[in-house]
Amino acid sequence: xxxxxxxxxxxxxxxxxxxxxxxxxxxxxxxxxxxxxxxxxxxxxxxxxxxxxxxxxxxxxxxxxxxxxxxxxxxxxxxxxxxxxxxxxxxxxxxxxxxxxxxxxxxxxxxxxxxxxxxxxxxxxxxxxxxxxxxxxxxxxxxxxxxxxxxxxxxxxxxxxxxxxxxxxxxxxxxxxxxxxxxxxxxxxxxxxxxxxxxxxxxxxxxxxxxxxxxxxxxxxxxxxxxxxxxxxxxxxxxxxxxxxxxxxxxxxxxxxxxxxxxxxxxxxxxxxxxxxxxxxxxxxxxxxxxxxxxxxxxxxxxxxxxxxxxxxxxxxxxxxxxxxxxxxxxxxxxxxxxxxxxxxxxx
Numbered sequence: 001x002x003x004x005x006x007x008x009x010x011x012x013x014x015x016x017x018x019x020x021x022x023x024x025x026x027x028x029x030x031x032x033x034x035x036x037x038x039x040x041x042x043x044x045x046x047x048x049x050x051x052x053x054x055x056x057x058x059x060x061x062x063x064x065x066x067x068x069x070x071x072x073x074x075x076x077x078x079x080x081x082x083x084x085x086x087x088x089x090x091x092x093x094x095x096x097x098x099x100x101x102x103x104x105x106x107x108x109x110x111x112x113x114x115x116x117x118x119x120x121x122x123x124x125x126x127x128x129x130x131x132x133x134x135x136x137x138x139x140x141x142x143x144x145x146x147x148x149x150x151x152x153x154x155x156x157x158x159x160x161x162x163x164x165x166x167x168x169x170x171x172x173x174x175x176x177x178x179x180x181x182x183x184x185x186x187x188x189x190x191x192x193x194x195x196x197x198x199x200x201x202x203x204x205x206x207x208x209x210x211x212x213x214x215x216x217x218x219x220x221x222x223x224x225x226x227x228x229x230x231x232x233x234x235x236x237x238x239x240x241x242x243x244x245x246x247x248x249x250x251x252x253x254x255x256x257x258x259x260x261x262x263x264x265x266x267x268x269x270x271x272x273x274x275x276x277x278x279x280x281x282x283x284x285x286x287x288x289x290x291x292x293x294x295x296x297x298x299x300x301x302x303x304x305x306x307x308x309x310x311x312x313x314x315x316x317x318x319x320x321x322x323x324x325x326x327x328x329x330x331x332x333x334x335x336x337x338x339x340x341x342x343x344x345x346x347x348x
Contacts, residue, residue, distance in 0.1 A: 020079070021057065021067040023050055028073065033057075043295040043341070052293070054082040059253065062184045062211075066091065084184075085176030086252075086289045174320075175285030179249040183207045195239035199229060206246065215254045222247040236274075241267060245283070252290050260290035261303050268310055277319030284311055284321065288331065297342035304335045 025031040031038045031046050033053045040046040050069070058065040062084070069078045079092040173181055182189075189203040190196040202225040209218035226243045233240050248263035264287035271280035287307055294300040311328050314321040321328075 021054065021065055023054070023067045023069040023080075025050065025069065025071040025073055033067075041295065043297065043345075048292065051082060051086065051088060054080075054088075055084065055086045058082055058084040059180070083177055084180040085286075086293070087175075087177060174282035176249050176252060176289050178282060179245055179286070183210050183246075183249075191238045191242060195229075195233075195242075198232060199225065199239060199243070202228075203243070203246070206250075210250065210253065215250060219247070219250045219254055222250050236270060241270065245286070248286060248290070252286075252293070257290040257293035258299060258303070261287045261294065261307070264290060265303070265306055265310060268314070272310070272314055277314065277317060277321065280314055281320045284314065285327075288327065291331075292334070297338045297345060300338045301335065301342060304331065304338060308332060308335065 021034045029040045031050050040049045054065050064081050064083045067080045077095045081091045082088040206221045229240045248260045252260035264283045268280045268283035
């Protein structure tokens with residue numbers, strides 16, 4: 001199968017936020033982003049609410065958002081970058097506060113550049129920390145969960161960082177990040193000549209609606225376009241899969257992570273059956289991004305079992321999923337947290 005355009009690297013727009021966005025996490029249920037209060041929804045962790053707000057900013061400007069996160073819960077100040085697809089990474093050395101704050105205590109007077117200590121809280125067990133300063137360099141292919149890498153730092157700080165952090169610059173964009181670049185870019189919208197004749201105009205209108213923030217209108221257009229393309233080309237045609245990827249991304253933007261996750265999982269299964277491991281891995285990353293936004297723990301467990309099952313199968317085959325086992329381990333760790341949340345919810 002020919003590579004889909006969503007898996008091609010597009011040059012993102014250069015529109016940017018004027019400076020690093022100040023973020024403050026005050027407690028388990030309250031924070032602020034650029035001075036605007038953020039409150040966690042029922043069943044949502046405050047760190048995820050903050051990441052969602054930063055992602056919305058990234059979508060609005062068409063470029064990653066840089067933020068300085070002052071996390072009173074973890075006792076750290078962290079430089080962070082959040083992309084339009086919701087993925088995030090630590091971009092510099094975290095700075096530890098003199099003492100981690102607990103809700104209701106006064107803010108510390110100063111900071112020290114020592115490595116932060118990992119809080120053993122609901123975000124999972126602390127990673128192994130050594131005496132070296134924690135840096136946010138490129139991922140070490142040999143590092144596993146719990147090392148002092150950029151991903152480990154995110155877990156240590158309790159930021160709930162997504163486990164599909166952006167790949168190195170030479171690697172094609174994957175998942176919703178690739179779809180966002182497609183929507184914001186000016187490259188071809190279709191894969192084939194027959195697809196261009198039928199789909200170029202509706203896809204252009206869909207992308208325009210997304211860029212304008214008219215997500216509901218974009219979703220309706222995508223549904224009609226998907227039905228028309230399926231009737232003409234068949235459900236497994238490259239153009240139909242292309243539109244389904246776009247539909248999943250729009251569902252995610254429209255705060256329907258369950259639908260976005262299911263669509264992405266279906267696509268990943270189809271790509272794996274077609275022996276397109278690269279595209280399947282991209283769809284798995286999209287599914288994982290959407291899965292992390294699912295608030296209901298029972299629904300999260302159902303989707304998580306399907307996600308981990310498919311990811312395990314794909315990781316057993318040659319390809320990008322097999323090259324880095326850490327995302328799969330992070331997904332399994334989240335399942336443990338979801339199980340705990342579901343058990344607590346059942347007791348209330």
